[in-house]
Amino acid sequence: MSYYASDLLTGRVALITGAGTGLGRRMAERMAGVGARIALVGRRADKLGEVARAIEAAGGAAAAFPADVRDVAQVQAAVDGVVARFGRLDILVNNAAGNFLCPAEKLSPNGWNAVINIVLNGTFFFSRAAFPHLAKDGGSILNILAAYAWLAGPGTVHSASAKAGVLAMTRALAVEWAPHRIRVNAISPGPIHTEGTDKNLWSAAPDLEARIIRQVPLRRLGTADEVADAALFLSSDLARWITGQVLPVDGGHWLGNGVYDWNPARGTAAT
Numbered sequence: 001m002s003y004y005a006s007d008l009l010t011g012r013v014a015l016i017t018g019a020g021t022g023l024g025r026r027m028a029e030r031m032a033g034v035g036a037r038i039a040l041v042g043r044r045a046d047k048l049g050e051v052a053r054a055i056e057a058a059g060g061a062a063a064a065f066p067a068d069v070r071d072v073a074q075v076q077a078a079v080d081g082v083v084a085r086f087g088r089l090d091i092l093v094n095n096a097a098g099n100f101l102c103p104a105e106k107l108s109p110n111g112w113n114a115v116i117n118i119v120l121n122g123t124f125f126f127s128r129a130a131f132p133h134l135a136k137d138g139g140s141i142l143n144i145l146a147a148y149a150w151l152a153g154p155g156t157v158h159s160a161s162a163k164a165g166v167l168a169m170t171r172a173l174a175v176e177w178a179p180h181r182i183r184v185n186a187i188s189p190g191p192i193h194t195e196g197t198d199k200n201l202w203s204a205a206p207d208l209e210a211r212i213i214r215q216v217p218l219r220r221l222g223t224a225d226e227v228a229d230a231a232l233f234l235s236s237d238l239a240r241w242i243t244g245q246v247l248p249v250d251g252g253h254w255l256g257n258g259v260y261d262w263n264p265a266r267g268t269a270a271t
C-alpha cells in the first residue's frame with residue numbers, strides 16, 4: 001500500500017546510512033518506491049548489495065557505497081562516489097546507529113566511544129560532507145533520535161548522550177543552514193521490531209517486550225514501514241516548511257499512559 005504519489009521523489013538522490021538492514025533498508029525501499037535514486041551506505045558490502053538488488057528488482061535505482069560512518073575519509077569518499085555516480089545529492093538520512101543496553105558503571109570507555117562515534121560523530125561527518133551538494137538546489141537532512149535523548153532510559157547512557165547531541169545538532173544546523181535551503185529534521189521512532197532491535201534490545205529480558213507494549217498508548221510495537229512513511233514525508237517537499245523539528249513516531253509511547261493509566265472506554269485501569 002502506498003500513501004504517497006509514486007513520483008514524490010522523482011529526480012532526487014537520497015543517501016541513507018545504515019541502509020543494509022532494518023529501518024535503514026525500509027527507508028531506502030520506501031524512497032526508491034516513489035522515484036528516488038538511492039545511495040546505500042553501511043559497513044557491510046554484502047548486505048548493501050542485497051538491498052540494492054531488491055530495489056532494482058522492484059524497478060528502482062540504487063547503488064552501494066560501503067563506508068564506516070566513524071571514518072571521515074570513508075565518509076568523504078562515499079559522498080564523492082554518490083555524486084560521481086548519480087550527479088547530485090538531495091536527501092541525507094543519518095540512520096546508522098550502534099546500541100546495546102549496558103549499566104553505566106559497567107560501560108567501558110571503548111563501548112562509550114563506539115556509540116558516540118557512530119551516532120554523534122557519524123551524523124556530523126555525513127552532514128558536513130553532504131552540505132555543498134545539498135546546498136546546490138536545497139535539500140533535506142533527516143536524523144534518527146530516540147525519546148531517551150530527553151527522557152531517562154537506564155542502560156542507554158551512551159546512546160542517550162549521543163542522541164541528545166544529535167537533537168541539538170538537528171536544531172543548530174536547521175537554523176544555520178536554512179539560508180542554504182537545507183531543512184534538517186529528526187524522527188524519534190518508538191519501540192519497533194527490526195532484526196537489530198529484536199537481537200540487541202527486546203531480548204535483553206524475557207518480559208521486556210510485553211512490559212514495553214503496556215507503556216505504549218496504542219498498545220503495540222511499531223513497524224519499520226510506519227517509521228519509513230514518516231521519514232519519506234519529512235524528506236519530501238510535503239514538509240517544505242518544516243525544519244528543526246522532531247517527529248515522534250511511537251504510538252504515543254513517550255507521552256506514557258497518564259498518571260492513572262485509566263481507559264475510559266472500559267472504565268477500568270488499562271492492562
Ligand code: COA
Pocket residue numbers: 097098099100101102107108109110111112114115118196197200201
Ligand atoms: N555490552 C557492553 N559492552 C559492549 C557490548 C555490550 N552488549 N557490545 C559491545 N560492547 C563494547 C565492547 O566490549 C568494546 O569495548 P572493550 O574494547 O572495552 O571491550 C566496545 O563496545 C566496542 O565493541 P566492538 O564490538 O569492538 O565495536 P564495533 O565497532 O565492532 O561495534 C557496536 C560497535 C558495539 C556499537 C556494535 O553494537 C555495532 O556495531 N552495532 C551496530 C548495529 C546496531 O547496534 N544497531 C542498532 C540497533 S538498535
